[in-house]
Amino acid sequence: MNLDELLNESQKAAVEYNDGASVIVAGAGSGKTRVLTYKIAYLLEQGMMAYNILALTFTNKAAREMRERIMKVVGPSASRGLWMGTFHSIFSRILRAEAEIIGFTPQFTIYDTADSKALVKSIIKEMGLDDKVYKSGAIQSKISNAKNHLITPHVYNSNIANYAEDKRYNTPEFGRIYEAYCRRCREANAMDFDDLLVYTAFLFKQRPDVLARYQERFQYILVDEYQDTNTVQHSIVMQLAAKYGRVCVVGDDAQSIYSFRGAEIDNILGFQRCFENCKLFKLEQNYRSTQTIVNAANSLIAKNRNQIPKTVYSRLSVGEPIEVVNTYSDFEEGYAVAKDIQHVANKRFVAYEDIAVLYRTNAQSRVLEEALRKSGIPYKIYGGLSFYQRKEIKDVIAYLRLIINPSDEEALKRVINYPARGIGDTTQQKLLTVVHDNPSVPALEIIADPLKYGVDVKNAAAGKLQKFAELINSFLDENEQQDAYHVAERVVFASGIMADVSADTSVENLSRKENIQEFLNAVHEFCDQKVNNGDNDIRLVNFLNEVSLITDQDTDKPEDKNTVTLMTVHAAKGLEFTNIYIVGMEENLFPSMMVESERDLEEERRLFYVAITRAKERCMITYAKSRFRNGQTQFSNPSRFLYDIDKRYLRLPNDASFGGGGIVDPYSMFDNAQCTLHNAQFSSRTHDRGEGLFKKREIIKTPVPKQTHKGSFKPVSSASKAPTSPQNVMGFYVGERVEHSTFGQGKILEITGDGDNRKARIDFDDFGEKQLLLKYARLTKA
DNA sequence: TGTGGATGCCTTTTT
DNA sequence: GGCATCCACA
Numbered sequence: 146m147n148l149d150e151l152l153n154e155s156q157k158a159a160v161e162y163n164d165g166a167s168v169i170v171a172g173a174g175s176g177k178t179r180v181l182t183y184k185i186a187y188l189l190e191q192g193m194m195a196y197n198i199l200a201l202t203f204t205n206k207a208a209r210e211m212r213e214r215i216m217k218v219v220g221p222s223a224s225r226g227l228w229m230g231t232f233h234s235i236f237s238r239i240l241r242a243e244a245e246i247i248g249f250t251p252q253f254t255i256y257d258t259a260d261s262k263a264l265v266k267s268i269i270k271e272m273g274l275d276d277k278v279y280k281s282g283a284i285q286s287k288i289s290n291a292k293n294h295l296i297t298p299h300v301y302n303s304n305i306a307n308y309a310e311d312k313r314y315n316t317p318e319f320g321r322i323y324e325a326y327c328r329r330c331r332e333a334n335a336m337d338f339d340d341l342l343v344y345t346a347f348l349f350k351q352r353p354d355v356l357a358r359y360q361e362r363f364q365y366i367l368v369d370e371y372q373d374t375n376t377v378q379h380s381i382v383m384q385l386a387a388k389y390g391r392v393c394v395v396g397d398d399a400q401s402i403y404s405f406r407g408a409e410i411d412n413i414l415g416f417q418r419c420f421e422n423c424k425l426f427k428l429e430q431n432y433r434s435t436q437t438i439v440n441a442a443n444s445l446i447a448k449n450r451n452q453i454p455k456t457v458y459s460r461l462s463v464g465e466p467i468e469v470v471n472t473y474s475d476f477e478e479g480y481a482v483a484k485d486i487q488h489v490a491n492k493r494f495v496a497y498e499d500i501a502v503l504y505r506t507n508a509q510s511r512v513l514e515e516a517l518r519k520s521g522i523p524y525k526i527y528g529g530l531s532f533y534q535r536k537e538i539k540d541v542i543a544y545l546r547l548i549i550n551p552s553d554e555e556a557l558k559r560v561i562n563y564p565a566r567g568i569g570d571t572t573q574q575k576l577l578t579v580v581h582d583n584p585s586v587p588a589l590e591i592i593a594d595p596l597k598y599g600v601d602v603k604n605a606a607a608g609k610l611q612k613f614a615e616l617i618n619s620f621l622d623e624n625e626q627q628d629a630y631h632v633a634e635r636v637v638f639a640s641g642i643m644a645d646v647s648a649d650t651s652v653e654n655l656s657r658k659e660n661i662q663e664f665l666n667a668v669h670e671f672c673d674q675k676v677n678n679g680d681n682d683i684r685l686v687n688f689l690n691e692v693s694l695i696t697d698q699d700t701d702k703p704e705d706k707n708t709v710t711l712m713t714v715h716a717a718k719g720l721e722f723t724n725i726y727i728v729g730m731e732e733n734l735f736p737s738m739m740v741e742s743e744r745d746l747e748e749e750r751r752l753f754y755v756a757i758t759r760a761k762e763r764c765m766i767t768y769a770k771s772r773f774r775n776g777q778t779q780f781s782n783p784s785r786f787l788y789d790i791d792k793r794y795l796r797l798p799n800d801a802s803f804g805g806g807g808i809v810d811p812y813s814m815f816d817n818a819q820c821t822l823h824n825a826q827f828s829s830r831t832h833d834r835g836e837g838l839f840k841k842r843e844i845i846k847t848p849v850p851k852q853t854h855k856g857s858f859k860p861v862s863s864a865s866k867a868p869t870s871p872q873n874v875m876g877f878y879v880g881e882r883v884e885h886s887t888f889g890q891g892k893i894l895e896i897t898g899d900g901d902n903r904k905a906r907i908d909f910d911d912f913g914e915k916q917l918l919l920k921y922a923r924l925t926k927a
Numbered sequence: 928t929g930t931g932g933a934t935g936c937c938t939t940t941t942t
Numbered sequence: 943g944g945c946a947t948c949c950a951c952a
Binding site for chain 1: 943
Binding site: 567 | 928929936937938939940941942
């Protein structure tokens, strides 16, 4: 391995320094994975054993790809035993090995977010709290947030300030919910995603002997995407590296976009201070994008105050400017993108798979999808429901979970009456009360003989419970004898799931059946692969351990090849495409409406930075004047971020109009003529191109009669065509003649109110003056 | 106990 | 607009 031939100067320096701690700040497209790969290869070459190296990533996909690359460089045998995986998978492995120390069994279940929410919900219900005030989703994320900051229920409840704060927000019982939640997880022998990290951190903290073992084991620690680590992850890395200090973290503060999940950008910003003589390496040469794209992205991110100074540069061709396109509506935006895709595909011979359309929110995908479909462009949408989140798959998995961990209450609740076996809510409630009152008795034992344990049910219900217990027990027996595939197959048929799914032959049910079949195939494949690798331990428990941490990102299917990719900007991180389209570049969408602080805004800007830097050769940015959102047409201004990019790198929709400090789009003339109303009522908000432009909440909500919307917004035939006249979409103005379905024609005398409360006083020819709420009036222009 | 129409909500989401 | 959830009923 000759590093001189493989790496540039700074990459090589970063690879070769291994005496102590280091941070590698890797700009977008600077060969970060390459450096990590060769660093590990280099360590192996220097004589370090593979099993002494720990490499942590955030996704299974990243881990797998890096493992494959390392295997190619050093060969399979040298890389065998490498500890490479996600934080969650590595630490769940450690926790299973040490489970008894922290009061779990090695078969503990991993609750996904849906399980956590369901548990929170039942706790709220059992505590007799109002679920309108205590929303399970919000409570669950607050619990997650507390855990991410290593705040246990005990610590939380010892701080009176927390209680005062919760009281102020009308949720004084949060602390008790949190405590109950942790207790119930424990009783169910279950950990949520956060617990996998939290328990690891606490285990190391409380048991120096255990920590010492792992410190010896992991002689060298590498962490990818360090800008995305949260407090717990940082704490674990610190503890493991404390003894030898041989740790290397890699990341890019400019691409930190997960603070809403607890990621702390300060972890990477301040990492150097955590170790004495910590070396800092910067990878600044971008090998992905044209100079124009890199420069444009730099000029954007320069507007952020909080960052590690660096100069990313490209030595590839200058390339063409980023094209900024505005359209009247979101529909036309979709067609503008589709038209351009056809252009680059036909004229420049760019393959569809080298093209991606990126958006801020998943909700934007629908319109784009429609435009691409009607234009005959093959596409694939990332995100949405993953295979393992589908109801029928979760049902099957719940049975499997119950087999491995009969205390798993969320799984029990899911399957006890699915398929329907006459065990209704009341019976379940009565049963669960007794289960909770007897934490030392296995739930299955109570189900098998409910009357003996005082479950307050009739004989008929007791019999149904008994039968259910027998079913599960027969699965347990099967699991003693058989491999994962045979158990899963037996469950699918004997539980009645297959019969239920086969019962009706509607289209959606057909796919449910296929999904279950596909799931069985996946179990089979898992077993095959293990056996092929010489590992004959193909018990269900092994399959389940893997499956609970798997996501859809990991399942790339061959039939998805050569299609345009549609995804959120978040999902695009780490990927690259020849052509990138960034759509919906509007105020209140990108940056998001939810932005509340300078910090939030900087994160949105980084998100935009991530989006731009996905492009290798060409990037197009679009924004629409009107957009159908949450059932309403909303109007918005171009994103402030467009003004952050040095305009030397942009091709603007109307160059002449750009100089004055704001993008004035061609439709604004039209706008002024039609929207006297807006001028009169919102002049300070909509037409002030100065500071007012960037104020929050500047969307004008225009109630639109539903039918009319569809008719008037269908794009004509091609996207380039001038926009169709938006008849009754934009709102109405004083003096205008209108028509009402009951009152006939009339003239608007006055318009008052805001948003949904907007009213019009109308003088009808035949009915005289009436005051109508625009929201309901269904007026059309006469 | 299961269903259906009304009601409410709504960013991003590596595990 | 779309989806999940909930209460009212059969």
